[in-house]
Amino acid sequence: MGEEISNKQILLKDYVNGFPKESDMELKISSVKLKVPEDSNTVLVKNLYLSCDPYMRPRMKKTEGSYTDSFIPGSPIVGFGVAKVVDSAHPKFKKDELVWGITGWEEYSVIKAPETLFKIHNTDVPLSYYTGILGMPGITAYGGFYELCSPKKGETVYVSAASGAVGQLVGQFAKLVGCYVVGSAGSKEKVELLKNKFGFDEAFNYKEEQDLSAALKRYFPDGIDIYFENVGGKMLDAVLLNMRIHGRIAVCGMISQYNLEQNEGVHNLFCLISKRLRMQGFLAVDYFPLYKKFVEMVTPHIKEGKVKYVEDIAEGIESAPGALVGLFSGRNVGKQVVLVARE
Amino acid sequence: MGEEISNKQILLKDYVNGFPKESDMELKISSVKLKVPEDSNTVLVKNLYLSCDPYMRPRMKKTEGSYTDSFIPGSPIVGFGVAKVVDSAHPKFKKDELVWGITGWEEYSVIKAPETLFKIHNTDVPLSYYTGILGMPGITAYGGFYELCSPKKGETVYVSAASGAVGQLVGQFAKLVGCYVVGSAGSKEKVELLKNKFGFDEAFNYKEEQDLSAALKRYFPDGIDIYFENVGGKMLDAVLLNMRIHGRIAVCGMISQYNLEQNEGVHNLFCLISKRLRMQGFLAVDYFPLYKKFVEMVTPHIKEGKVKYVEDIAEGIESAPGALVGLFSGRNVGKQVVLVARE
Numbered sequence: 310m311g312e313e314i315s316n317k318q319i320l321l322k323d324y325v326n327g328f329p330k331e332s333d334m335e336l337k338i339s340s341v342k343l344k345v346p347e348d349s350n351t352v353l354v355k356n357l358y359l360s361c362d363p364y365m366r367p368r369m370k371k372t373e374g375s376y377t378d379s380f381i382p383g384s385p386i387v388g389f390g391v392a393k394v395v396d397s398a399h400p401k402f403k404k405d406e407l408v409w410g411i412t413g414w415e416e417y418s419v420i421k422a423p424e425t426l427f428k429i430h431n432t433d434v435p436l437s438y439y440t441g442i443l444g445m446p447g448i449t450a451y452g453g454f455y456e457l458c459s460p461k462k463g464e465t466v467y468v469s470a471a472s473g474a475v476g477q478l479v480g481q482f483a484k485l486v487g488c489y490v491v492g493s494a495g496s497k498e499k500v501e502l503l504k505n506k507f508g509f510d511e512a513f514n515y516k517e518e519q520d521l522s523a524a525l526k527r528y529f530p531d532g533i534d535i536y537f538e539n540v541g542g543k544m545l546d547a548v549l550l551n552m553r554i555h556g557r558i559a560v561c562g563m564i565s566q567y568n569l570e571q572n573e574g575v576h577n578l579f580c581l582i583s584k585r586l587r588m589q590g591f592l593a594v595d596y597f598p599l600y601k602k603f604v605e606m607v608t609p610h611i612k613e614g615k616v617k618y619v620e621d622i623a624e625g626i627e628s629a630p631g632a633l634v635g636l637f638s639g640r641n642v643g644k645q646v647v648l649v650a651r652e
Numbered sequence: 653m654g655e656e657i658s659n660k661q662i663l664l665k666d667y668v669n670g671f672p673k674e675s676d677m678e679l680k681i682s683s684v685k686l687k688v689p690e691d692s693n694t695v696l697v698k699n700l701y702l703s704c705d706p707y708m709r710p711r712m713k714k715t716e717g718s719y720t721d722s723f724i725p726g727s728p729i730v731g732f733g734v735a736k737v738v739d740s741a742h743p744k745f746k747k748d749e750l751v752w753g754i755t756g757w758e759e760y761s762v763i764k765a766p767e768t769l770f771k772i773h774n775t776d777v778p779l780s781y782y783t784g785i786l787g788m789p790g791i792t793a794y795g796g797f798y799e800l801c802s803p804k805k806g807e808t809v810y811v812s813a814a815s816g817a818v819g820q821l822v823g824q825f826a827k828l829v830g831c832y833v834v835g836s837a838g839s840k841e842k843v844e845l846l847k848n849k850f851g852f853d854e855a856f857n858y859k860e861e862q863d864l865s866a867a868l869k870r871y872f873p874d875g876i877d878i879y880f881e882n883v884g885g886k887m888l889d890a891v892l893l894n895m896r897i898h899g900r901i902a903v904c905g906m907i908s909q910y911n912l913e914q915n916e917g918v919h920n921l922f923c924l925i926s927k928r929l930r931m932q933g934f935l936a937v938d939y940f941p942l943y944k945k946f947v948e949m950v951t952p953h954i955k956e957g958k959v960k961y962v963e964d965i966a967e968g969i970e971s972a973p974g975a976l977v978g979l980f981s982g983r984n985v986g987k988q989v990v991l992v993a994r995e
Contacts, residue, residue: 367926377926541921560924574917578884581903581933583710583720588931590924 311344311396318385318415319629325369328568328637333369334386334630341417345398352402352423354392356412357652359626360440361633361645362388362474363539366567386414386629391429391439393652399423407432409439414629416649427600434611435620441474441644442611442618443604445593450478451603452596453559457589458535462487465529467548470539471512472499472619474644475561479537480509481616488535491528493544495639502642506617521547532556540565542573549577552584560590568637619643654687654739661728661758662972668712671911671980676712677729677973684760688741695745695766697735699755700995702969703783704976704988705731705817706882709910729757729972734772734782736995742766750775752782757972759992770943777954778963784817784987785954785961786947788936793821794946795939796902800932801878805830808872810891813882814855815842815962817987818904822880823852824959831878834871836887838982845985849960864890875899883908885916892920895927903933911980962986 316339325333345351365388368380380386390412394402402408402423410426412418420426429439441447453475454460466483468476471492480503483490491511492503503512511528518524525533525547532553538545541563548558566572580586596603610616621641623632629647636645659682668676688694708731711723723729733755737745745751745766753769755761763769772782784790796818797803809826811819814835823846826833834854835846846855854871861867868876868890875896881888884906891901909915923929939946953959964984966975972990979988 367922545921560921562925563922566922572919572922574919575921576915576917578888578903578918579710579906579909579915581931582905582935583933585933585935585938587933588924590926590928590930592925592928595928 311342313340313342314417315339316341316415316417317626318413319626320384321369321380321382321386323382324371324379326570329366329369329634331630331634334633336627339415341419343417344396345419347398349398350421350423352394352399352420352426353396354408354412354418354420355395356390356392356416356418356649358391358437358440359412359414359629359647359649360389360444361629361636361641361647362445363562363564363567363636365633366564366637385418386633387411388414389440389445390649391436391444392418397423402426402428407436409444414626416626431604431608434608437620437622437646437648438611438618440646441620442478442607442616446474446644447478447607448596448600448603449561449593450475450482451607452593452599453561453591454479454482454535454537456596456599457559457591458537458557460486460488460535464488464534465532465553466490466535466537467525467529467533468492468509468537468539469515469544470494470562470564471509472502472507472643473539473641476537476539477503477507477619477643478616480507483535484508485610485615496642499639499642502619506619515544522550525551535559537561538563542566542575546575546577549575549580549586552580552586554584556584556586558586558588560588564637620646622646622648624648654685656683656685657760658682659684659758659760660969661756662969663727664712664723664725664729666725667714667722669913672709672712672977674973674977677976679970682758684762686760687739688762690741692741693764693766695737695742695763695769696739697751697755697761697763698738699733699735699759699761699992701734701780701783702755702757702972702990702992703732703787704972704979704984704990705788706905706907706910706979708976709907709980728761729976730754731757732783732788733992734779734787735761740766745769745771750779752787757969759969774947774951777951780963780965780989780991781954781961783989784963785821785950785959789817789987790821790950791939791943791946792904792936793818793825794950795936795942796904796934797822797825797878797880799939799942800902800934801880801900803829803831803878807831807877808875808896809833809878809880810868810872810876811835811852811880811882812858812887813837813905813907814852815845815850815986816882816984819880819882820846820850820962820986821959823850826878827851828953828958839985842982842985845962849962858887865893868894878902880904881906885909885918889918889920892918892923892929895923895929897927899927899929901929901931903931907980963989965989965991967991
C-alpha cells in the first residue's frame with residue numbers, strides 16, 4: 310500500500326495578467342503515497358531539479374486554442390525537471406533510475422505518461438545540466454541553430470537574451486562553426502560573461518542603447534546573416550533593418566512580450582521581402598528526435614571545457630516562485646534552476 | 653547615323669509620399685535616334701506593353717540602402733515590359749526580335765544591359781502575357797507557391813489580393829495541386845471572378861468584413877496551411893491567428909503598406925513560435941533561373957484553357973500614370989498592362 314509522506318507543492322493560485330509575482334503562486338503541503346498502483350503504467354518520481362523557463366509565462370494566462378494548455382489554477386505548476394524513480398508500474402522504468410522531462414513543481418510527482426521522459430545515462434556531469442545544456446534548452450539551441458539556421462563558417466550571428474539558458478549555447482555553437490557572433494543581455498555582468506566566459510566576439514547591454522538599430526549597425530556594419538530571436542518586439546524591428554540578404558531568423562522566444570496586455574507591433578516586416586529573409590518559429594519538441602545525436606555531439610565538448618554552461622541555482626522548492634518570476638526581470642544569471650533535493 | 657524620331661516618355665517628377673497621384677508623373681516628348689553605336693553592346697527597343705506592378709511604389713520614394721534603387725526624378729519610370737528590337741549592337745539580339753524584361757516608360761528605350769532581357773519565342777499567346785502570366789508575375793507565382801510553399805494535395809491555401817497579377821495564378825496553381833483555396837479581393841466583381849473564372853473554392857470581399865480573423869475562421873475552420881501574402885498589415889495579423897501548425901507564409905508583397913508614412917505594426921508574430929510557422933520573403937528574380945521550366949509547365953495549361961489570365965489593358969502611353977496609380981486603389985481588374993504600340 311506504500312508509505313504516505315508529506316509532499317510540498319507549488320500551486321498556481323489564479324491566471325496571471327501582467328508581470329507575474331511570487332504571490333501568484335503558493336506553497337501547499339500535501340501528501341503522497343510512495344507506491345503506484347501495479348496496473349497503472351505510471352511512475353512515481355522524486356524531483357531533484359526543476360527548470361524555470363520563459364515559455365512557462367504564457368501558460369500562466371488563460372489561453373484558448375493555444376499550442377500549450379494553461380496551467381490549472383489550484384494545481385501544481387508543470388515544467389521540465391530532473392527526477393529519480395521511486396516506484397514504477399511501467400515496464401520501461403525501474404526504481405532509482407534517473408530521468409528528465411515534464412514533471413510537477415512538487416517534491417514527488419506521479420507521472421501518468423512516463424513515455425515522454427528521457428533516461429539519464431551519463432552522471433559524469435552535474436545532474437542539473439539535464440534541465441539545461443543536456444535538456445530542453447540544449448536541444449532548443451541545437452535544433453534552432455544548426456537545423457533551422459543552416460549556419461556557415463564566416464557568417465554573422467546575433468543572439469538576444471544571450472546569457473540565458475538557450476542563448477549562451479547558441480553563441481558557443483556559432484563559434485564552433487566559425488561564425489562571428491554578438492550577443493546582447495541586460496546587465497554589465499552578463500555582458501562580461503558573454504565575452505569572457507562564452508567567447509562571443511562582442512556583446513552589449515541593450516538597456517544602455519538609445520537606438521537598437523544603431524547599436525546593431527555598430528557590431529554588424531555589413532549586416533546579420535542569422536538572428537536567434539529570444540525577445541521579440543522592438544529588438545526584432547531593429548534586427549529586421551540590419552539583416553543581410555537571404556538571412557535567417559530562428560524564432561525561439563519573445564520574452565519581452567509575455568507580460569504585456571497586447572503584444573507590441575512589429576513594423577519592419579517589409580524587410581522580409583526586400584532582403585528575402587526566412588523567419589521561422591519552432592519548439593524544442595520539434596527537435597527531440599535529434600536528442601541522442603545532440604548529446605553525442607555536445608558531451609565531449611562539455612568534458613573538454615570547449616562548451617561552458619552557467620546556471621543560477623535557487624535552493625529549495627520554496628524558492629521556486631521567486632526564481633520563476635525573476636526570469637522576467639532578468640534577475641537570473643544563466644540558466645535558472647531550482648534545487649529541490651540532492652538525491 | 654540613324655533617323656531621329658519623337659519619343660514620348662513618362663517621367664517621375666519627384667519622390668512621392670502617401671498615395672501616388674497621376675500628377676506625380678508627367679509626359680515629356682523627347683527624341684531618340686533609331687540606331688545604337690556599333691561598339692556599345694546596347695539594344696534599342698520599341699516598347700509594346702508596359703507593366704504596372706505594386707513593387708514599383710517603393711521605388712517612387714527616396715530609399716536609402718534598400719534592395720531596389722529609387723526611380724530618378726526627372727527620368728522615365730523603369731519597369732517590366734514587352735518590346736521589339738529596332739537596332740542591336742549586342743550579338744545576342746537581332747532586329748525585329750521580341751523580348752521582355754526591364755525597360756523604360758517611353759516609346760523607345762536604349763537598353764544598356766540587354767543580357768537581362770528574355771527572348772519571346774512563342775507568339776501563339778497574347779504578347780501582353782509576357783508582362784503577366786508568362787513574365788515576372790508568372791514566375792513570382794510559380795516560384796513563390798511551388799518552390800517556397802511546398803504545397804501538398806488537400807492542404808488549405810489562402811491568397812490575398814487574389815485577383816491581381818500574381819494572386820489569380822497562385823489560386824489556379826493551388827487548384828492544380830489539389831488544394832482547397834480561398835481568395836480575398838476588394839470588390840464584388842473581383843470576388844465573382846475568383847469563384848467563376850479562376851475556380852477558387854471560395855472568395856470574399858475583405859472590405860465587407862468587420863473582423864478579418866472571423867472571416868478567415870469561417871472559410872478555414874481548421875486553419876490555413878499556406879498563406880500567399882500580397883497585402884501585409886491587418887490582414888497578416890488576422891492570418892497569423894488562423895494558421896495551422898507547420899504552416900508556410902510566402903511573403904510576396906505588402907501593398908496595403910506602401911503608401912503609409914509608417915508601416916502598421918503586426919502584433920501576432922508569437923504565432924510563429926506556437927504554430928511553428930515559416931514566413932519567407934522572396935523576389936521574382938530569385939526564381940528567374942526556373943523560367944524555362946515554368947514556361948514549359950504553364951504553356952500547355954494556357955492553351956488548354958486550364959489556366960486563365962485576366963488583364964486590364966490601358967490604351968496608350970499617356971494612360972500609364974493613371975494605370976499605375978489605380979493599382980493602389982484597386983481600380984484594376986486583373987493584371988494592369990499599358991498598351992504602348994501594337995507592333
